Amino acid sequence: MGHNAVPWAQTFPQAEVHAIDVSAAVLRYAHGRAESLGVPVHFQQMDATELRFPSDSFDVVFSSMFLHELPLRDIRRFFSEAHRVLRPGGLLLNMELPPNRELQPYDQFYLDWDCYYNLEPFYRGFRDQDPRELVVAGGFRSEDYLQFVVPQFSYMPEEQFAAAVGGGRAIDGDTGRLSTGVQWFGFGAWKHP
Numbered sequence: 555m556g557h558n559a560v561p562w563a564q565t566f567p568q569a570e571v572h573a574i575d576v577s578a579a580v581l582r583y584a585h586g587r588a589e590s591l592g593v594p595v596h597f598q599q600m601d602a603t604e605l606r607f608p609s610d611s612f613d614v615v616f617s618s619m620f621l622h623e624l625p626l627r628d629i630r631r632f633f634s635e636a637h638r639v640l641r642p643g644g645l646l647l648n649m650e651l652p653p654n655r656e657l658q659p660y661d662q663f664y665l666d667w668d669c670y671y672n673l674e675p676f677y678r679g680f681r682d683q684d685p686r687e688l689v690v691a692g693g694f695r696s697e698d699y700l701q702f703v704v705p706q707f708s709y710m711p712e713e714q715f716a717a718a719v720g721g722g723r724a725i726d727g728d729t730g731r732l733s734t735g736v737q738w739f740g741f742g743a744w745k746h747p
Contacts, residue, residue, distance in 0.1 A: 556584025558618045559595045574600040603631035610641045618649040622680040633692025637745060646742040654681045685741040694743035701741040
């Protein structure tokens, strides 16, 4: 819906921001919202597993709560495409659900329950994957992998956010629907120059 693309364009006003989705209706809404806010974002209908952008054309590729909506074969294709379109030295960032292997049993159960009762067909399968292995299978180097937990800026005072960013957050029980104050799990990699 463009809710992540607009802040990128606002934070980096000199950047050219492109946002994609397979849904034309979502893109119409996102475009209208960005226009009404006076924020320039290029919206295009496109499948993230078959990007129509040239190789080595982006400094950053970002996804938010997207990967768990895909079957594993498409997740793998997305990582290969992200690697292809990133310039050497570029950064891939994904905000997502935390992997099962890094959660306590109750938290695993809670997210499995959430998956089942929200009729999410790929949610559990994604969380059973190793994010580092997915990134490496897409062409990134293992040593360039990164993983983090960050607070959501709009849910806390600026001072608390600044302290949380530098706090070295743990994944366990401290992200997404499992957290108080909204913390998000993220992972990705730098594209080797």
